[in-house]
Amino acid sequence: MASTADFKNGLCIEYNGDLYTIVQFQHVKPGKGAAFVRTKLKNLKTGKVIDNTFNAGVKVNVQRIERRPYQYLYKDDIGYHFMHSETFEQVSFQEELINAPDLLKEGQGIEAVYHADTETPLYAELPAYVVLEVTYTEPGLKGDTSSSTALKPATLETGAEIMVPLFVDTGDKIKVDTRDHSYGERVKE
DSSP: OOEEOOOOOOOOOEEEEEEEEEEEEEOOOOSSSSSSSEEEEETTTTOOOEEEEEEOEOOOEEEEEEEEEEEEEEEOOSOOOEEEETTOOEEEOOOBBSOOGEEEOOOOOOOEEEEETTEEEEEEEEEEEEEEEEEEEOOTTTTOOOSSOOEEEEEETTTTTTETTTTTTTTEEEEEETTTTTEEEHHHH
């Protein structure tokens, strides 16, 4: 058990039967009345961020979470299979636990977050950017910039489709942002 005095960003607590991390907190001591702590809490299962106010000194149940490194192996009808990078133990995750499953390629490293007390996987995150090869895109025509954005669809080696600038060709390697599936930059070999 901990109190609101122990709050810090990233702390995982149990609130209303779910696990939340503290995204932001502010200790407020008004001129009259009791002090309180204003927080933004992120649900670890849904990703939804809520605002909540705790009275100062309230006891909260702190939960332990662990980040573990895994490497992607393959996908089948059971789910996505990964190997722990240090113990070589193999596990499988369902698609809804992975933040960008369509950008996973064989050998890709991820970080899985586990609830340490129950050994339950909460979610799996790819790095912020992954480098993938463009397997197909229409050739960009010179002067074809009627719009200010000038983007075209491209299919990546994982089968995912994203929008890329006109100068990107088939066979190019590009950085893709896993948070919003956007084009980052072209990568030189």
